[in-house]
Amino acid sequence: MSDSSHPESVVDLIEDLRRLPGVGRKTATRYAYWLVSQDQEYLTSLGKKIHRIKQAVKICRICGNKTEYEICHICQNTDRRTGQLCIVEQAEDILQFEKIGVYRGTYHVLGGVVDPLKNITLDELYTETLSERIEGEHIKEVILALNPTMQGDATNLALKEYFQDTELIITKLGRGISIGSTLEYLDSATLKEALESRR
Ligand SMILES: [Zn+2]
CATH class of the missing domain: 1.10.8.420 (RecR Domain 1)
Incomplete structure (x- = not known):
């Protein structure tokens, strides 16, 4: 037809x-x-x-999450100040973590990835509030939860460089996430395992 x-x-x-x-x-x-x-x-x-x-729908001015308010419900919740900050590519990734309900810290949404082929550096992503958050929220561990793609790897590298002069523990999602897959399509059990086996 x-x-x-x-x-x-x-x-x-x-x-x-x-x-x-x-x-x-x-x-x-x-x-x-x-x-x-x-x-x-x-x-x-x-x-x-x-x-x-x-x-x-607005962007939370602290973490970059999508929200109807100035500050999202996760940033508003002081119980979530656990010293852990999970860095993700897009706001939708937060939903994946929240679904499994294991992670109790806060998030930071970059709103994109570093892409050497497109000349996108960390400066072009949402990082303005990042260093003040590390101080203000007494962050001890940063969990890099980028997608396991070439751009995700480049973003991890750039973030490690960004944090190199800090005392922060930098971890990355572990087991179960295969190269090229995206968090969006991971099942909860795999993501939970990846989070628990971070290194
Ligand atoms: Zn927020």
Whole structure:
């Protein structure tokens, strides 16, 4: 079935849906027709939520996590000042750690990775608050939880250099994380083991 056989508004919607991660033409078409079959109330509500999402979700000014407030719920929670700081690539990675519920320290979201091929250095990532956090939160251990990719390795190296004159213990996630995989797709048991076997 070619696109020309779909109504024009459906074609438009399919094109937009195809931009979603993991959605190809076939899935986008299925979603578009599924949406067409829903009642108007649901569609209006969904449209409104999509419309306001960008303005509603802010970046925590301490850790870079996504939040509806100035400071996220993890940074607000003083019980989480355990002296441990876990550095991740993106806010979504925090959800993975929180799901397993083992880690009780705080996080820092870089919002990207060092990429020598694209000339992206640590300076271009969210590091402005990092050194004051180390002092202010009495951090003793920094856990590097970057994805095991070439860019993740480059980021680890840059962070080790960044912390080289400190007394901090720098650890990295251990067992079970294979090269090229991303935290996003790890199951909880593997991530828990990786966290517990950090070195
Ligand atoms: Zn925060």
